[in-house]
Amino acid sequence: xxxxxxxxxxxxxxxxxxxxxxxxxxxxxxxxxxxxxxxxxxxxxxxxxxxxxxxxxxxxxxxxxxxxxxxxxxxxxxxxxxxxxxxxxxxxxxxxxxxxxxxxxxxxxxxxxxxxxxxxxxxxxxxxxxxxxxxxxxxxxxxxxxxxxxxxxxxxxxxxxxxxxxxxxxxxxxxxxxxxxxxxxxxxxxxxxxxxxxxxxxxxxxxxxxxxxxxxxxxxxxxxxxxxxxxxxxxxxxxxxxxxxxxxxxxxxxxxxxxxxxxxxxxxxxxxxxxxxxxxxxxxxxxxxxxxxxxxxxxxxxxxxxxxxxxxxxxxxxxxxxxxxxxxxxxxxxxxxxxxxxxxxxxxxxxxxxxxxxxxxxxxxxxxxxxxxxxxxxxxxxxxxxxxxxxxxxxxxxxxxxxxxxxxxxxxxxxxxxxxxxxxxxxxxxxxxxxxxxxxxxxxxxxxxxxxxxxxxxxxxxxxxxxxxxxxxxxxxxxxxxxxxxxxxxxxxxxxxxxxxxxxxxxxxxxxxxxxxxxxxxxxxxxxxxxxxxxxxxxxxxxxxxxxxxxxxxxxxxxxxxxxxxxxxxxxxxxxxxxxxxxxxxxxxxxxxxxxxxxxxxxxxxxxxxxxxxxxxxxxxxxxxxxxxxxxxxxxxxxxxxxxxxxxxxxxxxxxxxxxxxxxxxxxxxxxxxxxxxxxxxxxxxxxxxxxxxxxxxxxxxxxxxxxxxxxxxxxxxxxxxxxxxxxxxxxxxxxxxxxxxxxxxxxxxxxxxxxxxxxxxxxxxxxxxxxxxxxxxxxxxxxxxxxxxxxxxxxxxxxxxxxxxxxxxxxxxxxxxxxxxxxxxxxxxxxxxxxxxxxxxxxxxxxxxxxxxxxxxxxxxxxx
Numbered sequence: 001x002x003x004x005x006x007x008x009x010x011x012x013x014x015x016x017x018x019x020x021x022x023x024x025x026x027x028x029x030x031x032x033x034x035x036x037x038x039x040x041x042x043x044x045x046x047x048x049x050x051x052x053x054x055x056x057x058x059x060x061x062x063x064x065x066x067x068x069x070x071x072x073x074x075x076x077x078x079x080x081x082x083x084x085x086x087x088x089x090x091x092x093x094x095x096x097x098x099x100x101x102x103x104x105x106x107x108x109x110x111x112x113x114x115x116x117x118x119x120x121x122x123x124x125x126x127x128x129x130x131x132x133x134x135x136x137x138x139x140x141x142x143x144x145x146x147x148x149x150x151x152x153x154x155x156x157x158x159x160x161x162x163x164x165x166x167x168x169x170x171x172x173x174x175x176x177x178x179x180x181x182x183x184x185x186x187x188x189x190x191x192x193x194x195x196x197x198x199x200x201x202x203x204x205x206x207x208x209x210x211x212x213x214x215x216x217x218x219x220x221x222x223x224x225x226x227x228x229x230x231x232x233x234x235x236x237x238x239x240x241x242x243x244x245x246x247x248x249x250x251x252x253x254x255x256x257x258x259x260x261x262x263x264x265x266x267x268x269x270x271x272x273x274x275x276x277x278x279x280x281x282x283x284x285x286x287x288x289x290x291x292x293x294x295x296x297x298x299x300x301x302x303x304x305x306x307x308x309x310x311x312x313x314x315x316x317x318x319x320x321x322x323x324x325x326x327x328x329x330x331x332x333x334x335x336x337x338x339x340x341x342x343x344x345x346x347x348x349x350x351x352x353x354x355x356x357x358x359x360x361x362x363x364x365x366x367x368x369x370x371x372x373x374x375x376x377x378x379x380x381x382x383x384x385x386x387x388x389x390x391x392x393x394x395x396x397x398x399x400x401x402x403x404x405x406x407x408x409x410x411x412x413x414x415x416x417x418x419x420x421x422x423x424x425x426x427x428x429x430x431x432x433x434x435x436x437x438x439x440x441x442x443x444x445x446x447x448x449x450x451x452x453x454x455x456x457x458x459x460x461x462x463x464x465x466x467x468x469x470x471x472x473x474x475x476x477x478x479x480x481x482x483x484x485x486x487x488x489x490x491x492x493x494x495x496x497x498x499x500x501x502x503x504x505x506x507x508x509x510x511x512x513x514x515x516x517x518x519x520x521x522x523x524x525x526x527x528x529x530x531x532x533x534x535x536x537x538x539x540x541x542x543x544x545x546x547x548x549x550x551x552x553x554x555x556x557x558x559x560x561x562x563x564x565x566x567x568x569x570x571x572x573x574x575x576x577x578x579x580x581x582x583x584x585x586x587x588x589x590x591x592x593x594x595x596x597x598x599x600x601x602x603x604x605x606x607x608x609x610x611x612x613x614x615x616x617x618x619x620x621x622x623x624x625x626x627x628x629x630x631x632x633x634x635x636x637x638x639x640x641x642x643x644x645x646x647x648x649x650x651x652x653x654x655x656x657x658x659x660x661x662x663x664x665x666x667x668x669x670x671x672x673x674x675x676x677x678x679x680x681x682x683x684x685x686x687x688x689x690x691x692x693x694x695x696x697x698x699x700x701x702x703x704x705x706x707x708x709x710x711x712x713x714x715x716x717x718x719x720x721x722x723x724x725x726x727x728x729x730x731x732x733x734x735x736x737x738x739x740x741x742x743x744x745x746x747x748x749x750x751x752x753x754x755x756x757x758x759x760x761x762x763x764x765x766x767x768x769x770x771x772x773x774x775x776x777x778x779x780x781x782x783x784x785x786x787x788x789x790x791x792x793x794x795x796x797x798x799x800x801x802x803x804x805x806x807x808x809x810x811x812x813x814x815x816x817x818x819x820x821x822x823x824x825x826x827x828x829x830x831x832x833x834x835x836x837x838x839x840x841x842x843x844x845x846x847x848x849x850x851x852x853x854x855x856x857x858x859x860x861x862x863x864x865x
Contacts (some may be wrong), residue, residue, distance in 0.1 A: 027072050027159040030062045031153045034166055036147060041173045044196045044209035046368060049495060052143070053488030055436045059146035059577045060484060062153050064477040068470050072156030073453035078402075079155045081395045082450055084405050085388065087549040090385055093141040096345050097134055099127035102440025109340030114541035120562065122552065123538055131345025132352065135510050139491070140347030140380075142484050144351045147439035154447035157453065159408050165444055166224050166415065173221025176251060177257045180204030180214060184260070196654055200248040204260050208435065209723055215258045215266025216432045219273050220441060222254035226277040239302040265429055269422045275658050280411075325803050328353075328361045343382025351542060352379065354574030359599065362575055363640060369434060373427040393838055397422070399449040409452065416448025510539035510546075517549040526553050530702045544573045548580045575603035578610055589621065598623065598630035604643035615644060616651045621660040625831065632666045646678035649685045657686070661694055665701050674702065680730040687775065692807065692840040696777055699734050712775060714843065717787075717862035719758040720746055733775040736760070744769030744847055751858045753791055759860035762800060764847030769802070772845040775807075776864055780836045785814065785843070786829050795855030802830065804836040827861075 037058040041051035065071045075083065102125035106115040116133065118125075131137040154162060183190045184204045191201045196209035208214040229247040258266040315670045335344075335356045344352045350368050359366075370376040377385045400417050423432055423442050432438045490509050493502040499519060502512035517532035533550035536543050551566030564587070570580045581600050588597035598621070604614045623628040635642055652660050660682060679702045686695035715735055731737045738746040742764030751759035762771045785804065789797035804812040815831035834841065843864065847855065 003752075006661060011202055019508060025599070027157060028069060028164050030065055031150060031157075031165060031444075034058050034062050034146065034150055034153075035165065035168055035172065038437040038440040039176075039207060042146070042238075042440065043207040043213070044199075045431060045434035046215075047198060047495070048196065049488050049491035052436060053484065053492070055146050055440075056142055056484045056488065057481065059149040059440075060477055060481050061147065064473055066149070066152045067473040067477075072158070073455075074498050075155055076451040076453050078399065078451040081153065081398075082151070082446070085362050085392055085395060086152070088388055088391075089144065089148075090141075092381060092388060093137065093144075093346060095383075095384075096131045096137050096343070097129050099129050101127055105130070110338050110343050110344065113569065113572065117537060117541040117547065117566075120158060120565055120569070121534055121537055129345075130342055130350060132542055133348045133510070135487075135540070136347035136350075137345045138347075138483070139487055142487060143347075143434075143436070143439070145480075145484075146436050147433070147443035149443070150440045151443035151447040154444050155450045156453060158452045162412055162448060162452065163408070165529075166228070166412065166448075169441055169444070170221045170224050170250070171219045173254065176206030176208070176214060176217055177204075177221075178521070179254060180206035180257060180260075193649055203262055204257060206435070210435075211261040212263045212265055212381075212430050213432055213435050213438060215261045215263035215439070216269070216423060216426060216662040218254045218261075219266060219269045220258045220445075222258075222270055223273040223276065223418050223422070224415055225251050225254070226273070227280055227411055227418070228267055235299050241519070252536060269426060271423060272425070276414075280414050280418075287764070298528055298644050301515060308623070328357075328367060329370070329372060329375065331356050331358055332370050332372070332379060336375070336379050339379065341383040343378070343380050343385060346380050348380055349376050350648040351544075351573070354544075354576055355542070355572070355578075357574060359575070359603055361605065361638065362603055362606040364606075371430055373431055376431070393424075394451060396446070412448045416445040420445040420449075468698060475798055492838065508539065510536045510543060510756065513539070514543050514546040514549075518545055521549050521552060529553050530557075542573055544570050544577045544580065547573070548577060548583075552579075552583070571600075575600075576607055576609070578604065585617070592626075594621070594624060594627035594630050598627060598634055602634045602639060605645075606639055611641070611644075612651070615641070615648060618645065619652050619656050619660065623656055626665065628659060632670065635667055636670050636672065642678075647681055649681055650820055652682075652685075657689075657691075658694075661686075661698055665697060668701050668704075673704075676702070676732070678730040680732055683734075684730075687807075690839070692775075692777055692805065699732050711865045713778065714776060714862050717860075719760060719860060735774065737773045739769075740769055741774070742766070742769055745773050746771040746845070751860060752792075757860065759788075759858045760845075760862075761846065761858055762847075763802070763854050763856045765854040767847060769847040770844055771847060774843050775840055776843055777840045778834055778864060780834045780838065782831065782833050784831055784865045785863075786827070786865060788792060788825060788827050788860045790825050790855045790858035790860070792858070794853060795857055797826070797828075797857040797859070799855035800857055800859075801846055801848055803842075803844045803846055804832050805842045805844060806835070807840040807842070810838070812838070812841065 034055075041048070044051075062071070097485075105111060105128045106125075108130070110132075130139075143357055154165065157165075179193075181204055183193055183206070186193060188202075191199075194201055194205070195207060195210075199205060199209040200211040203211045203214075205211050205214045206217070208217070225247050229251070233415060255270055258726050326649045329355065335352055338356065339352070349370060353367060353370070357462060370379070374389070377389055379390070387694045396417070400413070419693050420442060423438065423445070426432050433442055486506055490502045490512060491504065493499075494511055494515060497515060497519075499512045499516035502509055503516060508511065509709045513532045513536035517529045517536060520526075520529035520532055529549050530553040533553065535548040536546040537550065540546075547566050547570035551563045551570060553563075554560075555563035567580060567583055567587070570577060572583045575581065581604055585597050585600045585604075588594070588600065601614050601618055601621075605611060605618070618631060635645070646664075664674050664679055666681065668679075679698065683695045683699055686692075687696070738748070738760075740746065744762070744764040746760060746762045748758055751757060751761070760772060764771065785802060787802070791797060802814060804814060812832045812834070817828040817830050818828075820827045843862075845859065
């Protein structure tokens with residue numbers, strides 16, 4: 001079958017599936033190699049410099065082959081605008097790296113702090129690039145090359161070669177799915193066969209680090225297979241159902257794999273992909289086949305949701321509307337407003353976001369991308385980047401409108417449009433195109449919208465112009481290769497903290513200079529640390545590490561004012577540099593600036609930096625009334641560390657106990673108050689230390705308006721309140737603590753013969769089991785224990801006994817019970833004496849039962865008078 005026959009309007013999908021077999025021509029080998037390299041090494045968005053380098057080198061080889069005319073035929077006329085957009089993107093990267101006059105640069109939005117830093121360190125007012133971090137901008141530009149290389153290579157291919165790459169994508173998606181199934185089968189040991197250190201371990205992520213990105217590849221495989229799968233009716237008529245039915249099985253496997261990833265976006269995208277396949281088949285006249293297949297697929301997924309907990313959990317996630325993205329996107333919008341139309345420079349999101357991260361959105365979670373590529377592009381590339389994105393979408397739309405839907409070329413274009421559109425949709429809530437593999441596949445999808453070159457002989461450029469072009473390609477590729485390798489090896493060295501090697505490769509690497517400055521300071525080599533830090537800041541004035549090192553070095557050499565200014569600038573660039581934050585906390589405390597100190601301690605605790613040290617410091621500064629009020633204000637905001645602050649009593653020094661009590665009382669007075677789980681542990685702590693007055697005072701404060709009538713004697717002796725209403729929280733010692741197990745049980749319930757009243761029901765089958773307990777504070781002297789008891793068919797109150805035990809351990813002697821009986825109900829009174837050395841006492845109910853059936857009884861109206 002030749003090219004013309006393959007592209008004829010009446011060519012069947014089955015021919016589209018079989019035609020690529022045997023078409024492994026040299027034109028497609030290099031793009032296939034790039035796709036394979038991206039599959040093996042390009043499954044993560046960051047933290048893999050050597051793997052990115054491998055993909056980048058292969059991409060440069062492909063790009064050079066295309067530029068030299070060694071791959072495919074000449075571009076078709078429809079490739080003109082895509083190539084213009086690629087050139088405009090390259091130009092935008094260059095513009096962000098071209099130095100601007102200092103006056104113009106410093107007047108741009110968001111550059112004030114950088115200009116101030118340069119003035120502080122005495123840097124000359126030399127020309128500076130628009131990007132706030134030129135090194136990261138270069139790396140971002142290099143990261144675009146694999147996708148661009150694939151796109152320009154595919155634009156020079158015919159339909160048959162394009163089909164080879166489409167089916168290669170399906171095969172690689174299937175391989176990643178199988179690898180993911182293997183990972184899932186390993187359970188807790190899945191990390192041993194995961195390709196990346198920081199990954200969604202435990203999920204079937206395949207060759208990726210992120211389950212959402214694995215879902216994207218499976219969705220693309222699903223759409224490719226669905227669009228090129230032959231209709232079942234045609235397959236039956238041509239007696240080759242056995243050769244096509246496997247594609248429907250592959251589609252089902254892809255769909256099941258997406259759901260198993262637990263990716264909400266992936267599930268939504270595969271639904272849209274199925275809809276796109278249905279629409280395409282409706283245009284092709286095979287609606288019934290696909291509709292019935294879709295119904296079967298949905299039914300199968302429904303069964304999986306009903307009977308498989310993994311699938312059910314994935315679909316249940318759709319009900320969670322409180323997604324973290326919605327909390328930090330406002331910070332990104334604020335940064336966009338701060339830096340204006342010029343942007344911050346490609347690749348600079350991480351550092352810029354840290355400088356605008358608000359305290360209420362700060363957490364242990366680390367944000368390295370906006371999880372919305374459109375917001376990130378607007379922040380980094382400014383209005384020019386946004387306009388370029390709009391132009392790209394317009395060109396895609398125009399190509400779709402003008403593209404014929406019939407024939408294999410039409411199917412290729414439709415498949416490319418669908419998959420590219422799904423990835424662009426996912427980019428609204430994630431960053432799939434930041435991974436080299438998906439970037440390469442996206443380049444392929446976009447190129448499928450461009451008309452293939454005309455068939456015929458490949459044009460040759462002879463003479464001096466041909467040699468000049470080849471020489472230019474080799475020189476340009478060689479230069480790009482040098483930059484790619486240099487930056488890749490530098491990043492690899494810096495990943496393990498080897499600044500010395502990194503500086504040998506790239507002496508002007510700002511990141512390497514910054515790390516070298518911190519290492520020199522750790523060796524107490526102040527002079528070298530200052531030199532490295534100053535050199536780093538000359539390139540990237542917003543480098544927090546270099547600012548901190550230079551600030552500490554200045555303080556060490558008795559330049560206090562400069563050191564303080566530099567540390568303040570470092571602190572203004574984010575909350576996450578723990579050394580900077582500790583320095584600023586100490587400085588704030590030394591100046592009695594408790595507002596700033598509490599704010600930065602809060603930030604450290606929210607981001608879990610030096611967590612135990614910061615908890616201890618928070619307890620310590622609570623002794624100062626002003627600092628205590630600031631801590632209360634922080635706790636009212638419900639920070640993530642609030643639970644640990646109240647639970648970990650070991651952080652409270654003896655001299656800080658009074659201040660902690662005052663802090664809880666202050667918090668109780670605020671709206672929302674303090675929870676039982678926060679107050680009860682400290683009350684227990686005070687009770688264990690014999691501070692019964694303080695413990696009772698805090699308990700009464702926690703009860704609010706109900707405190708006054710409950711002050712004397714037994715609390716809730718009539719059981720009018722339900723002690724188990726808060727049974728998920730710890731009980732206060734001044735309230736009934738019912739115990740269960742070990743042969744005994746005590747609960748509250750509606751007692752017989754006491755209409756409308758609750759009472760305490762006790763049951764025991766063994767002797768000396770403590771069933772109920774309450775801590776009581778009464779003044780010394782003669783007292784009475786009074787209670788009502790109710791006999792049952794299974795026992796008598798005489799099978800239980802009360803004990804009065806001083807907090808010091810001595811048991812008080814109870815007199816004989818004086819009883820007044822009324823049917824099955826009787827009132828008992830027992831006398832006892834509270835000695836002067838008994839600051840508090842426990843009223844406890846124990847069992848006397850020995851053997852036989854469990855003894856039962858009801859007790860009510862308990863009082864100490």
